[in-house]
Amino acid sequence: MICFPNAKINLGLDIVSKRPDGYHNIETVFYPIPVKDALEVVQSNESTFIQSGIPVDGPAEKNLVIKALNLLKSQYDIPPLEVRLLKNIPFGAGLGGGSADAACMLKLINEFCSLRIPQEHLELMASTLGADCPFFIRNKPVYASGIGNIFEPVNLSLQDYHLCLIKPDISISTPEAYSLVKPAQPIVSLKKIIEMPVEEWREVMFNAFEKSVFAKQPVIEALKNALYEEGAVYASMSGSGSSVFGLFKKPTNLKDQFASCFVWEGKLQ
Numbered sequence: 001m002i003c004f005p006n007a008k009i010n011l012g013l014d015i016v017s018k019r020p021d022g023y024h025n026i027e028t029v030f031y032p033i034p035v036k037d038a039l040e041v042v043q044s045n046e047s048t049f050i051q052s053g054i055p056v057d058g059p060a061e062k063n064l065v066i067k068a069l070n071l072l073k074s075q076y077d078i079p080p081l082e083v084r085l086l087k088n089i090p091f092g093a094g095l096g097g098g099s100a101d102a103a104c105m106l107k108l109i110n111e112f113c114s115l116r117i118p119q120e121h122l123e124l125m126a127s128t129l130g131a132d133c134p135f136f137i138r139n140k141p142v143y144a145s146g147i148g149n150i151f152e153p154v155n156l157s158l159q160d161y162h163l164c165l166i167k168p169d170i171s172i173s174t175p176e177a178y179s180l181v182k183p184a185q186p187i188v189s190l191k192k193i194i195e196m197p198v199e200e201w202r203e204v205m206f207n208a209f210e211k212s213v214f215a216k217q218p219v220i221e222a223l224k225n226a227l228y229e230e231g232a233v234y235a236s237m238s239g240s241g242s243s244v245f246g247l248f249k250k251p252t253n254l255k256d257q258f259a260s261c262f263v264w265e266g267k268l269q
């Protein structure tokens with residue numbers, strides 16, 4: 001059985017407060033994007049893990065896919081499986097690729113082994129694997145609060161827009177990015193801002209990580225500015241970086257211009 005874990009972008013992100021557990025309450029809008037890994041499970045005599053594409057550092061048991069499998073194994077009877085992961089989504093990018101893989105693994109095994117775990121329970125299990133993980137169980141545009149795990153539907157479709165996503169050869173550590181931001185209650189909630197026309201987002205919507213990440217890595221800010229110069233209606237860093245994205249009314253062809261970066265261009269769904 002095979003599935004294709006997709007990445008996300010954050011449309012706006014406020015870091016509202018620091019919690020006693022060290023995490024931060026945030027508000028953001030998650031939007032799924034069609035940049036995808038491939039994840040396959042096959043019944044086997046022994047448990048194996050084969051990883052290809054962009055190499056993920058560390059041993060198999062540290063991979064979020066295997067962490068998700070081991071979490072299920074601790075609660076359910078799962079036969080030995082061969083797991084294959086083809087990694088295309090860059091990490092250290094703010095695209096939630098590892099979380100997407102973990103959430104897809106939970107859903108895949110739920111189906112493959114007919115475990116019948118309800119969605120709410122899958123979301124709870126996912127939240128133990130990472131703050132971004134529960135979103136990928138739903139994988140629909142949502143307004144998120146809490147640590148990014150409390151969801152409300154948003155009436156938002158970007159199907160008419162073309163996405164240009166650029167990840168420079170820089171990785172950002174998520175804990176470090178959080179530690180550099182002073183939390184603040186937003187003046188206007190993102191819940192209201194997201195209802196405005198996309199053309200107005202540039203003036204009112206922002207990602208609270210940008211200021212400190214741009215100060216440390218000015219290249220990322222330069223990429224965002226370049227997207228506006230190319231005609232983006234809205235451009236932003238995603239999550240804690242280092243990727244930036246632009247929403248365009250027309251298809252873009254910027255691969256050659258940013259040849260040293262990972263670039264993905266295509267229509268949103």
Ligand SMILES: C[C@](O)(CO)[C@H](O)COP(=O)(O)OP(=O)(O)OC[C@H]1O[C@@H](n2ccc(N)nc2=O)[C@H](O)[C@@H]1O
Nearest residue numbers: 022023024099130131132133147148174175178239240
């Ligand atoms: C930046 C975002 O991608 C925005 O969607 C997420 O908030 C990050 O989510 P994630 O990578 O799944 O985060 P986790 O793997 O759970 O946490 C990594 C580290 O990030 C920090 N962290 C994460 C999420 C959050 N709401 N507050 C935090 O302070 C914590 O230091 C934590 O130890």
Ligand SMILES: Nc1ncnc2c1ncn2[C@@H]1O[C@H](COP(=O)(O)OP(=O)(O)OP(=O)(O)O)[C@@H](O)[C@H]1O
Nearest residue numbers: 062063064065091092093094095096097098101239
């Ligand atoms: N399946 C996986 N895919 C990607 N990274 C993984 C995976 N499993 C474990 N990791 C580890 O997670 C780290 C990447 O996490 P990180 O949070 O920086 O990346 P991200 O997927 O871009 O998400 P974020 O949106 O939180 O930035 C990698 O350095 C790697 O060691």
